[in-house]
Amino acid sequence: MNYNELAELLFPNVTLTPEDLEERYPPRNLPEGAKVVRFAPSPTGYVHFGGIYQAVVDYMLASQSGGVFSLRIEDTDSQREVDGAVEALVRTLAQYGIEYDEGVILNEDGSIGERGAYGPYKQSQRTELYAVYAKKLVSEGKAYPGFATEEELEAIQETDKKAEIKNTDWSVAAEQKRAAMLAGREFTMDEVKAHLAAGNPFVIRILADGDQEKKIKFTDMVKGVLELPENDEDFVLLKSDGVPTYHFAHAVDDHLMRTTHVIRGEDWLPSLPKHIQLFRYLGFRMPKYLHTAQILKIDENGNKKKISKRDRGAKMDDYAEMGYCTDVVWEYLLTLLNSNYEEWRMANPDVHYRNYPFSIKNMSVSGCLFDFDKLNDVSRNVISRMTADQVYTQVLDWAKIYDPEFAVLLAEKPDYAKEILAIGRGGKKPRKDITVWSGVKEYMSFFYDNLFERGDYPEGFPSEDIKRALAEFAAVYNPDDDNTTWFARLKAIAGDIGYAPEMKLWKQSPESYRGNVGDISMFVRVAITGRQNSPDLHDVMRILGEKRVRERLASAIAAL
RNA sequence: GGCCCGUUGGUCAAGAGGUUAAGACACCGCCCUUUCACGGCGGUAACAGGAGUUCGAUUCUCCUACGGGUCACCA
Numbered sequence: 081m082n083y084n085e086l087a088e089l090l091f092p093n094v095t096l097t098p099e100d101l102e103e104r105y106p107p108r109n110l111p112e113g114a115k116v117v118r119f120a121p122s123p124t125g126y127v128h129f130g131g132i133y134q135a136v137v138d139y140m141l142a143s144q145s146g147g148v149f150s151l152r153i154e155d156t157d158s159q160r161e162v163d164g165a166v167e168a169l170v171r172t173l174a175q176y177g178i179e180y181d182e183g184v185i186l187n188e189d190g191s192i193g194e195r196g197a198y199g200p201y202k203q204s205q206r207t208e209l210y211a212v213y214a215k216k217l218v219s220e221g222k223a224y225p226g227f228a229t230e231e232e233l234e235a236i237q238e239t240d241k242k243a244e245i246k247n248t249d250w251s252v253a254a255e256q257k258r259a260a261m262l263a264g265r266e267f268t269m270d271e272v273k274a275h276l277a278a279g280n281p282f283v284i285r286i287l288a289d290g291d292q293e294k295k296i297k298f299t300d301m302v303k304g305v306l307e308l309p310e311n312d313e314d315f316v317l318l319k320s321d322g323v324p325t326y327h328f329a330h331a332v333d334d335h336l337m338r339t340t341h342v343i344r345g346e347d348w349l350p351s352l353p354k355h356i357q358l359f360r361y362l363g364f365r366m367p368k369y370l371h372t373a374q375i376l377k378i379d380e381n382g383n384k385k386k387i388s389k390r391d392r393g394a395k396m397d398d399y400a401e402m403g404y405c406t407d408v409v410w411e412y413l414l415t416l417l418n419s420n421y422e423e424w425r426m427a428n429p430d431v432h433y434r435n436y437p438f439s440i441k442n443m444s445v446s447g448c449l450f451d452f453d454k455l456n457d458v459s460r461n462v463i464s465r466m467t468a469d470q471v472y473t474q475v476l477d478w479a480k481i482y483d484p485e486f487a488v489l490l491a492e493k494p495d496y497a498k499e500i501l502a503i504g505r506g507g508k509k510p511r512k513d514i515t516v517w518s519g520v521k522e523y524m525s526f527f528y529d530n531l532f533e534r535g536d537y538p539e540g541f542p543s544e545d546i547k548r549a550l551a552e553f554a555a556v557y558n559p560d561d562d563n564t565t566w567f568a569r570l571k572a573i574a575g576d577i578g579y580a581p582e583m584k585l586w587k588q589s590p591e592s593y594r595g596n597v598g599d600i601s602m603f604v605r606v607a608i609t610g611r612q613n614s615p616d617l618h619d620v621m622r623i624l625g626e627k628r629v630r631e632r633l634a635s636a637i638a639a640l
Numbered sequence: 641g642g643c644c645c646g647u648u649g650g651u652c653a654a655g656a657g658g659u660u661a662a663g664a665c666a667c668c669g670c671c672c673u674u675u676c677a678c679g680g681c682g683g684u685a686a687c688a689g690g691a692g693u694u695c696g697a698u699u700c701u702c703c704u705a706c707g708g709g710u711c712a713c714c715a
Contacts, residue, residue, distance in 0.1 A: 122715050157714055230713060250641035250711085257711090283713050292643080309643060319713040326715050350644055350710040373646085374708075384707060415664085419653055422664055444653080446646050447708065454652065454665050464678085509678045538675090567674055583673070602675045613676040 081269065087219035089272060090284070094211045101212060105198055105336040114147035116340040119173075119180070120333075122154040123165035126395045127172040129387065129450070130345060130375055136413050137343045137372065139178045140438035147340070151183030152333060153202045156323045166192055172396050176406045198337045203329050210324040213332050213362060214284045214317055222361045223317055225282040226264050227275045233260060261314045281320035288312050290357060298352065301341075301370045302443050311353040327354050335364040346371040346447075347386075370440060374447040375416070384449065393450050403478045403517025407433070408459040415458065418442040429465075460512040468502035471514065475501075478517035486521045489528060499623050500524050503615040511615060526609045527624065532632075534610045534639065538602055545594060546603045547640040548577050553604055554633040559626040563618045567601075574600045607636035 108116060117138040121131050142149035151173070155161055170186045173179075182196025194201045217223035265287065275282065290310025298306045317328040324332070334342060349371050359366045376384040377391050387394050399409050410433055414421040419442045425433075463471065472494065479487035490497045501524070504511035513523055525531035537546055552573045561569070571581040574597040580586035586596035605617050608629060614620055621629050 120715095124715075154715065160714065226713090233713085254642070254711085281713095285713095303645070306644080313711090316713050321713085323713090325713070329715095345709095346645065347709055348715090352644090371645090376708080386709080415652075422652090423654090426664090448653090449651060451651050451665070457665055504678080511676095511678060513677070563674080570674075598673080598675050600675090605675060611676090615677080617674070617676095 083221045084219050087215045090218055090225055091211055091215040094215045096212045098212060098216055101336060108338045111146055113145055115141045115145040116148045116338055117142050117343060118150045118152050118339055120152040120154050121169060123162060124160045125162045125165055127169050128394050132396055133413055134343050134372060135178050141341060144438055149180040150196060151180045153184050155202055155204045156329055207322050210318060210328060210332055217361060223284050223286050225272060226285045227280050227282045228264060283316045283320050284318040285314040285316055288314050301368055301440050303371055303445060308353050311357040315354055327358060330355060331358040331362055331364060334367055339367045341368045341370060343370045346373060373444050376447045376449050387450055401482055404459055405474055408462045412455045412458045416448060456515045459515050463514045464510040464512045468498045468505055471501045472498045475517050475520045483521060500527050503619045532610055537606050538612060543640050545577060547637060549573055549600050549603045550607050550633055550637050552576060566618050570600050571597050608632050
């Protein structure tokens with residue numbers, strides 16, 4: 081077989097050579113140690129947590145090494161492509177401040193554009209590049225055309241289909257597959273000509289020379305030394321529409337873009353042998369690889385599963401909706417990504433997380449469970465460090481989109497809202513009441529008459545006690561009291577009705593009292609705020625104002 | 641089923657031959673206290689199992705078990 085003739089037959093219009101492309105995309109002129117990375121998602125829908133997880137690694141490695149970070153869109157599967165996915169992706173990246181140097185961007189008018197000298201950055205626009213290398217491989221006898229249709233292949237491998245995977249007899253399927261592959265390798269030039277003359281579509285397959293039984297040692301920067309079987313599968317390089325498969329595009333693009341480090345999920349590990357073979361066939365130097373651990377969840381059977389679409393926390397939009405600020409997500413991501421991040425954070429409470437010295441060796445090897453408790457803890461801490469103004473602004477931004485009525489309420493009296501949000505804020509031990517923006521309404525609802533609801537008093541106290549305490553308090557309440565004076569009144573009331581006015585007394589002999597001053601303040605709290613948990617009561621009353629305090633006391637007494 | 645990866649408390653994890661096996665979250669208790677919180681102190685709780693190497697294995701090797709991933713003209 082004359083492979084050059086075959087290559088010309090298959091790719092008559094390809095005139096560029098690999099050498100031309102080497103010139104078009106020259107090696108990057110970067111300082112020693114600079115990492116060239118790329119985030120390469122496929123635009124198949126929502127932006128997910130795992131994607132951002134990887135993008136953060138890309139960002140940290142590139143920015144901290146003085147390297148280059150590009151955004152490449154892997155849109156080689158038109159079937160699965162979703163409208164607007166690229167835009168959503170770019171927006172989400174921007175929202176999180178994950179800046180990249182090159183790649184697909186959004187123009188001012190909202191259309192999709194790009195920047196950088198190594199483009200195009202959408203794979204669908206790079207087909208002429210892939211053809212150059214496909215032609216080269218064919219001309220070297222390392223790849224060949226396959227004219228079998230999908231239906232024919234499916235018929236041969238009758239059971240090897242994802243939907244039926246559970247019922248598949250794997251040993252049979254593997255044999256059928258192997259046979260089909262070998263059969264596909266046998267063809268004559270005349271057959272090819274006949275197919276082409278008939279206009280039959282074809283794919284380009286690699287001619288695998290590996291042996292499944294032989295192992296290759298490969299070092300992954302996260303996983304360490306791996307032992308993989310050689311590739312013996314004639315996988316598809318170019319689909320019948322001329323669009324490359326992931327494998328081929330990966331090799332060609334990452335070579336031409338001069339990628340030094342490939343960061344991707346560990347679900348790619350099984351196809352690594354394919355990539356090793358491709359890079360060797362193509363004569364490309366392999367980049368370093370970081371196969372990151374997966375984020376898992378517990379499914380309904382109690383097993384760990386890859387986190388996916390339906391799961392809370394999978395879509396990045398979920399975080400926005402629940403009201404987690406982007407800094408919180410970043411910090412949580414960093415705690416998952418690098419085992420010593422929290423330690424660093426405690427030692428450097430005021431340093432921006434972008435300055436955290438990210439290290440590959442601290443990346444986790446095994447998958448981890450998504451943990452909302454932890455996320456919430458990070459969130460409470462981050463928010464507790466904010467000023468009331470910052471909180472107000474962010475809550476308002478959130479509410480405008482997700483709770484317009486609440487946004488109106490907040491915007492009506494900004495100073496009032498800020499005053500509320502300022503309670504217990506600042507100082508060394510700020511309160512940590514707020515976890516997510518979506519919880520703020522509930523947190524401050526009792527400050528708004530139309531949202532105020534009366535809840536239960538603590539159990540175990542006769543309502544006469546409560547009623548009497550409230551009545552006495554209503555009688556002596558003076559809005560001009562300072563904190564100490566105000567509380568002294570509560571102590572006096574406690575004494576009047578047989579409750580310990582001092583905690584110490586209560587501790588000494590709880591049996592001598594009906595309760596303590598803390599209980600009295602709780603009665604007042606419930607009367608005024610409607611709940612048992614609220615920020616500092618004196619501050620609350622000050623902000624509510626005399627009129628409303630009196631109203632609420634009166635209605636509370638009446639309700640008892 | 642083949643292949644690959646993984647397995648330290650409920651969760652995230654440090655430790656890389658000799659440690660009382662860190663820390664964080666969650667949970668519990670105590671303290672502080674103007675409630676609830678915050679904070680402080682403390683507690684419960686772990687090296688999947690079995691062989692081997694070794695004076696000594698959580699740490700090295702092998703096997704088993706379990707979990708995960710993957711086996712497309714999807715990425």
